[in-house]
Amino acid sequence: MAIENKAINWIANVTLSVFALACIIPFALLIMASLSSEASIIRNGYTFFPEQFSLSAYEYLWTHHLELGRAYGITVFITVVGTAVSLAITSALAYPLSRRDMPLRNFWTFLVFFTMLFNGGLVPTYLVYTQLFDIKNTIFGLLLPGLLMSGFNVLLVRTFFITSIPPALIEAASIDGAGEIKTFYRIVLPLSLPIMATIGLFQAINYWNDWFNGLIYLTDSRLFGIQTILTKMITDIQFLTSNSNAAGTGASQAISELPSTSVRMAIAAVGVLPILIAYPFFQKYFVKGITIGAVK
Numbered sequence: 153m154a155i156e157n158k159a160i161n162w163i164a165n166v167t168l169s170v171f172a173l174a175c176i177i178p179f180a181l182l183i184m185a186s187l188s189s190e191a192s193i194i195r196n197g198y199t200f201f202p203e204q205f206s207l208s209a210y211e212y213l214w215t216h217h218l219e220l221g222r223a224y225g226i227t228v229f230i231t232v233v234g235t236a237v238s239l240a241i242t243s244a245l246a247y248p249l250s251r252r253d254m255p256l257r258n259f260w261t262f263l264v265f266f267t268m269l270f271n272g273g274l275v276p277t278y279l280v281y282t283q284l285f286d287i288k289n290t291i292f293g294l295l296l297p298g299l300l301m302s303g304f305n306v307l308l309v310r311t312f313f314i315t316s317i318p319p320a321l322i323e324a325a326s327i328d329g330a331g332e333i334k335t336f337y338r339i340v341l342p343l344s345l346p347i348m349a350t351i352g353l354f355q356a357i358n359y360w361n362d363w364f365n366g367l368i369y370l371t372d373s374r375l376f377g378i379q380t381i382l383t384k385m386i387t388d389i390q391f392l393t394s395n396s397n398a399a400g401t402g403a404s405q406a407i408s409e410l411p412s413t414s415v416r417m418a419i420a421a422v423g424v425l426p427i428l429i430a431y432p433f434f435q436k437y438f439v440k441g442i443t444i445g446a447v448k
Contacts, residue, residue: 189205234300293368356427
């Protein structure tokens with residue numbers, strides 16, 4: 153039995169190590185490509201050991217450091233505020249749906265589930281947000297559309313409340329005179345830290361990686377987030393590169409020297425780095441949260 157357990161542990165360790173390498177190797181290749189010269193990438197392709205190191209991609213980004221700094225500030229603000237508000241709305245809706253004595257509980261749960269299957273489409277959504285809520289070219293254009301609440305997250309939190317919060321605990325709080333709001337904030341939420349951290353991480357990643365809302369609802373570049381700015385840089389480089397023949401000799405030469413390939417890798421590294429730094433602080437709660445529904 154001991155030998156069998158050791159064999160199982162060895163196989164599990166090897167398997168998990170392979171999975172870990174499968175996650176680490178692409179990112180390492182991304183960093184190496186961003187530190188390679190454009191000529192070496194074109195000549196040799198992507199490699200872990202660049203023929204010629206170069207910081208030209210990061211130098212190109214540094215020429216836009218003021219724009220990038222402002223965009224980083226906007227994205228950090230949107231991520232923090234949006235995640236906090238999203239958690240508040242999601243948990244406040246999930247809690248009554250988890251209570252078996254709530255009137256029309258199944259009907260409201262179905263409405264939440266329905267939003268996971270159907271939506272109004274891009275054009276009606278755009279018209280509602282721009283003409284009814286008037287969020288075009290405002291900071292709310294990055295905060296509101298499609299991100300503040302997800303039906304999937306609501307049902308996930310609801311399931312956690314049902315399976316992990318003992319009904320007897322809520323009944324005891326009611327007997328002691330605690331109202332529903334006090335029970336929710338003083339008892340339910342403190343016991344729900346794993347799922348709150350999990351949903352918070354999901355929402356933070358969604359806000360940090362969102363570029364589509366900036367593309368749709370913003371035309372004022374001063375309000376662009378980091379992902380929208382980086383996407384715009386990639387588009388500009390692609391446009392200049394594809395139209396270099398139409399430019400003059402001097403302009404064509406300058407365009408040809410742009411680190412178009414390596415700068416894409418640098419942009420990806422700059423965009424993902426903050427999430428990589430933040431993830432270890434949420435990891436233990438994330439692991440607990442994703443085991444919802446497992447056999448205990």
